[in-house]
Amino acid sequence: MSNPNMIGLIHNEVMKIASKKRLAVVIVILVILVSMFTYAQYREIQEKIEKQGTLDWRVELQQEIVDRQNRLASSGIQDEFRQFLEFDLKQKQYYLDNDINPNYPGAPTFIRIFFSQGITLVLPLFIIIIMADIVSGEYNDGTIKTLLSRPVKRWKILMAKWLTVLLYTSMLMAATVIVCYGVSGIVLGYDGWTAPILTGFQASASGEFSTEYIHTLPMWEYLLMSVGLAWVVTAVVGTISIMISVLVKNTATGIGAMMAVLIAGTLLSSIGSSWTSSKYLVNLNFDLINYLEGQAPPIEGMSLPFSLTILGIWAAACLAVAFWNFTQKDMY
């Protein structure tokens, strides 16, 4: 292999990040989080056994269905919430009718829930912790001068940094799966990889429920899809944070800006669907696993292909801005 090559440049970036021990920090946070969630689950199970005497998911599901029905019967609930409840009710009924446990106990289900909950905030946050200073750190330390006066074209250096973001996104996904599995399994048991799970519910914001495309998947296949979608979202967040890192040249400001993007996304999608063109915002399209679960999207007209397209366009635009800026600008 002749130097300088892309592998060598990525090796350099990995060396810099590894010595800052960011991935280790993230793993420690993960272990703490997952331990807490696992313990909470454990308490919940204990409580149910105490109440019901047994742990029968059919009884539990039936109870939940009754609960939904009661709530729907009561007056004064908002239309949007009514739709959500109706859809949820139908989904649960479908599980019960087909004799499939939606929450098969075990570590794989824990992983499923963790990814489903973590895709919009926790996982993107982790990639920001690891990657936010990949460019701005070089400005802050002044090393950008040494780096960019070496015989390697600037676009190659940024490309290596971006590929390193993708590499660490993959490592983050792997670490999350491993930690979730290892820690939650202690309490919940390690099996359930092949438990069936339903996907393909059609849900529109208007609340139509269709069973046309529903099919069962083994858990491992469903998880693979979940992790894949989480990878996409995390990689897009990493790409945006590279652009911000190039533009603002200051790590603290960059992290602040990224946090604003993430939190604004969660806020906007909970505020609701009146502002329909907000569906073109990148941060409203982070909840991809939602589509697997068949929940109603925050805004009508959103679907998995739609969200993937929007994410792709935003990522490409951010890359274009980052590369243009990084290769053209004077470095002081």
Place this chain on the structure above:
Amino acid sequence: MSLKPTVQLKNVTKIIGKKTIIDNISFEIYPGEVFGFLGPNGAGKTTTIRMLVGLIKPTSGKINICGFDVRKQFVQAMQRLGSIVENPELYKYLSGRENLQIFARMLPDVDEERIQEVIDLVDLTARIDDQVRTYSLGMRQRLGIAQALLGRPDVLILDEPTNGLDPMGIKALRTFIRKLVDDTGLSVLVSSHILSEIELLADRVAIMSHGKIVKVGSVSDLVGALSSGVDWRVSDSFRALAIFKESPYVQAAELYDDHTIHTLMDEGRTSILNEALMKAGIEVWTIERKVQTLEDLFISLTGGDHIV
């Protein structure tokens, strides 16, 4: 010189905003010479060096390193150049060796053996596996030089390399650069705002002020041009000035006070002028050969810019 220049600037201008930071400068550096780049704070030395290493684009003009255009053939140009811009900026959280390994991967054909070679060259063997954050300034400086030399460059650029070094360190650096040039025949560009330092180290000097190069020449030429200052103490300096101004032997005459005139003149003609003054009835009290320093030249060239 018949050798091809290793560094060549042609009519380089840099405008930032509306300010002309570098104003149409040109110079060349040849193999085997130490080129001093001298100017007060804010003269534009670092800006020029940033353009040389491709960090910023000149607004107009051309820069070549060993015949390669820094903008169009960036990679080839940078393969022949090693530099420290302002401070030796290295990864503080890595060890010295890891730093060198990182920059080695950005160069063609630099193996572990070469890395060890430059470590020995700058005499950092004992501390090379420690984190750079634990290094003293002098050690960082040496690591920076090691980094710059990794790729066996034809041009070495050091921006104010003596900043923060003690007199011993400065002397050691001087010896090091001299030996490096003698051994490898590379070109070195050293910027500084300290005259005495450049005087001792450089073969040729460019003096820069307000973004312009006011003078380029060998150190000996510059020193030679200086030795002909003569100060006169006379009874009436106003009338004497008129006589000096008319004389073909006086290049410059300047009134200092009622009785003193500074001149730049041919020393051999002092007695002729003395006679002329006496004939005009002006008493000559003292004639003093003024040994000017580069400092004086600098001040006269840069219009009294502050210099250390």
